[in-house]
Amino acid sequence: MTRPIVLSGPSGSGKSTLLKRLFAEFPNKFGFSVSSTTRSPRPGEIDGKDYDFITVDRFKEMIKNKEFVEWAQFSGNYYGTTVKSVKKVADAGKICILDIEMQGMKAVKFETDLNARFLFVAPPSMENLEKRLRGRGTETEESIAKRLETAKAEMEYAKTGAHDKILVNDDLNKAYEELKAFIFSE
């Protein structure tokens, strides 16, 4: 089986930006497992493509049915990755890339037998991260503060060596080349 790749790192560190490039350059090689969430769609997000947007009741039912590879409550909402969505990618003969936060990354690492490889995307600095979060224009002040607080814990955890690689997203082109080198090293 092709080993799944788990991409994690602070909100705003550039995971989506890097993955967008990767899928554009290799449209047939990789697959994104679609996450389920109880948060509201942001403008432009498409149900079933960006996320499966579901109700809290449905989410809890799925937890009970053990449908998730991992799930977490984060910034006041539920997020999860279903076993089904990971299998769907593998069934299509593609490498599954999981874009998930710290709790989910730990769950995949310690509570599943997926044998995944772990990549952490770090911002050049906390100041830079704040700038990017503001620049993205998608967050309220409260949301930015929450994300920065969470980011501190994530950066601390990355120092423990739990990931196979830490990628500092300073220069985007350089970070993208490093991402590809890691992914194609298997």
Ligand SMILES: Nc1ncnc2c1ncn2[C@@H]1O[C@H](COP(=O)(O)OP(=O)(O)OP(=O)(O)O)[C@@H](O)[C@H]1O
């Ligand atoms: N290397 C870079 N240099 C400058 N800006 C960047 C770089 N990488 C990403 N950005 C910008 O930073 C912002 C956050 O990036 P992005 O949305 O990809 O983060 P993310 O890690 O996917 O966040 P989330 O986990 O909240 O989805 C975006 O506006 C993006 O355009």
